[in-house]
Amino acid sequence: MTRSITSKRLITAAGSYVFASTLIRSYPALASVIWIKDTLFEYQQGWGRTDHIALTFDDGPDPISTPLILNELKRLGVKATFFMLGSMVEAYPYVAQRVVDDGHEVALHGQWHKNHLFRSAKTIRFDMEKALNQLESATGVRPFFFRPPYGVLTEPTLRSAFDLSLRPVLWGAWGRDWRQSASTTQVMIDIKKRFAPGATVLLHDSDCTSSPGSFRATLGALEPLLTLCEQQGCTLGSLKEHGL
Numbered sequence: 001m002t003r004s005i006t007s008k009r010l011i012t013a014a015g016s017y018v019f020a021s022t023l024i025r026s027y028p029a030l031a032s033v034i035w036i037k038d039t040l041f042e043y044q045q046g047w048g049r050t051d052h053i054a055l056t057f058d059d060g061p062d063p064i065s066t067p068l069i070l071n072e073l074k075r076l077g078v079k080a081t082f083f084m085l086g087s088m089v090e091a092y093p094y095v096a097q098r099v100v101d102d103g104h105e106v107a108l109h110g111q112w113h114k115n116h117l118f119r120s121a122k123t124i125r126f127d128m129e130k131a132l133n134q135l136e137s138a139t140g141v142r143p144f145f146f147r148p149p150y151g152v153l154t155e156p157t158l159r160s161a162f163d164l165s166l167r168p169v170l171w172g173a174w175g176r177d178w179r180q181s182a183s184t185t186q187v188m189i190d191i192k193k194r195f196a197p198g199a200t201v202l203l204h205d206s207d208c209t210s211s212p213g214s215f216r217a218t219l220g221a222l223e224p225l226l227t228l229c230e231q232q233g234c235t236l237g238s239l240k241e242h243g244l
């Protein structure tokens, strides 16, 4: 990553924070929480280069499912971004290291999978700092992108992200692959609902916060997703290649 790209990203992240803060001051009802939804903040949904789709995974690293996902990505020749939980990295540092060794991007999901809506500013800051240190010491990589659990961005979340030089990114399309009823077919149907060139796609490489075994639907969806991207004239890759 060049210095200019890093600077551009941080300036953009600063702009996002200022924009959100301005909105909060303008609309006091939003002071406690901001739900990033559809058209509210397109910036936060990670829309990037129109010849590219960003592939992102949340909730790992998991000792069972993450290696299977990594094997499939290697077979397909695709790189992705993994939003890791500090608690999972602490338990399975060797899996986090394999993600890095395979050439994928490490990003931050938080220390624990708890909704920021119900947490104090101090607790949120502690959570994010602890996870950041956890990931950095386990992988040697300092994450740049951040996605809070459940995609809930509160004002303290944004403030902490800005202070820690983290760029919040949610998603534009998701496979809803956490459900007990998730199947590869259904995951692809859900992705296509919001799929467009430049989208950031959310999937999960771990079922630690969802239905046991749901990652198998995710696994099956990777090749059809790659085919869909190619049909749209897009490459499939990580957020750092997404032009954010």
Ligand SMILES: [Zn+2]
Binding pocket: 058, 059, 109, 113, 149, 150, 209
């Ligand atoms: Zn999650």
